[in-house]
Amino acid sequence: xxxxxxxxxxxxxxxxxxxxxxxxxxxxxxxxxxxxxxxxxxxxxxxxxxxxxxxxxxxxxxxxxxxxxxxxxxxxxxxxxxxxxxxxxxxxxxxxxxxxxxxxxxxxxxxxxxxxxxxxxxxxxxxx
Amino acid sequence: xxxxxxxxxxxxxxxxxxxxxxxxxxxxxxxxxxxxxxxxxxxxxxxxxxxxxxxxxxxxxxxxxxxxxxxxxxxxxxxxxxxxxxxxxxxxxxxxxxxxxxxxxxxxxxxxxxxxxxxxxxxxxxxx
Numbered sequence: 001x002x003x004x005x006x007x008x009x010x011x012x013x014x015x016x017x018x019x020x021x022x023x024x025x026x027x028x029x030x031x032x033x034x035x036x037x038x039x040x041x042x043x044x045x046x047x048x049x050x051x052x053x054x055x056x057x058x059x060x061x062x063x064x065x066x067x068x069x070x071x072x073x074x075x076x077x078x079x080x081x082x083x084x085x086x087x088x089x090x091x092x093x094x095x096x097x098x099x100x101x102x103x104x105x106x107x108x109x110x111x112x113x114x115x116x117x118x119x120x121x122x123x124x125x126x127x128x
Numbered sequence: 129x130x131x132x133x134x135x136x137x138x139x140x141x142x143x144x145x146x147x148x149x150x151x152x153x154x155x156x157x158x159x160x161x162x163x164x165x166x167x168x169x170x171x172x173x174x175x176x177x178x179x180x181x182x183x184x185x186x187x188x189x190x191x192x193x194x195x196x197x198x199x200x201x202x203x204x205x206x207x208x209x210x211x212x213x214x215x216x217x218x219x220x221x222x223x224x225x226x227x228x229x230x231x232x233x234x235x236x237x238x239x240x241x242x243x244x245x246x247x248x249x250x251x252x253x254x255x256x
Contacts, residue, residue, distance in 0.1 A: 022190040024193060028194065030194060032160060046255075057152065064152075064153055065150055066152075067255045069252065069254075069256070070251065070253075071252060072221065077247045078250070079248055080251065082250070087158060087160070120205060121206045121207065122160075123198065123199035123206060124213035125197060126194075126197075127196050127197045
């Protein structure tokens with residue numbers, strides 16, 4: 001089997017293999033949300049938010065998700081002041097729009113919005 | 129083939145299938161960088177930065193990457209003022225640290241840092 005055939009097999013529907021070590025995520029919509037807690041540093045509130053996000057992850061249009069916390073890195077350009085990172089991958093704009101009004105999403109906001117003081121969202125599509 | 133077997137086949141090394149529609153990205157390090165151009169709105173500079181990131185994507189520790197631009201969404205919480213989004217997935221903290229001093233990364237900074245006025249970085253690991 002040639003190298004190109006192997007590379008092709010290593011790919012998936014949305015990750016086109018661009019070289020031997022990394023995959024280019026293409027034709028996706030990234031929705032990355034950062035939450036700051038009302039009670040900064042409160043682990044009970046943080047855990048409640050994470051639990052809420054785990055339920056929210058069942059929203060049907062979500063392709064992939066990551067529930068994160070700040071890594072142990074520190075440089076001037078790094079913002080590690082947030083409490084929880086919520087990174088979503090959708091197939092396209094329409095699926096992200098559907099997610100916004102998904103009953104599971106509305107329920108999450110109803111149950112968890114009292115926990116945060118600030119939310120910053122970055123939506124990104126392929127740069128082309 | 130049972131449902132659980134199918135779900136298992138649909139998974140990959142780092143994406144554990146959590147339900148029928150979405151995948152839980154776990155055991156990863158997300159490094160998400162947002163760039164603001166010195167010459168805001170200059171498409172030549174934007175394209176040069178994107179071209180630089182494509183070369184940077186060859187850094188060997190990068191597992192997955194996405195080169196993005198702001199999506200066509202607009203709500204109060206959405207920051208769409210950035211020019212380019214650079215979302216990286218590493219296997220772990222050590223790989224991200226190695227990337228910082230990778231010659232390919234240092235070359236990218238040398239060649240492209242004149243293009244941007246501001247960089248904001250969010251590093252996230254599994255919330256657990």
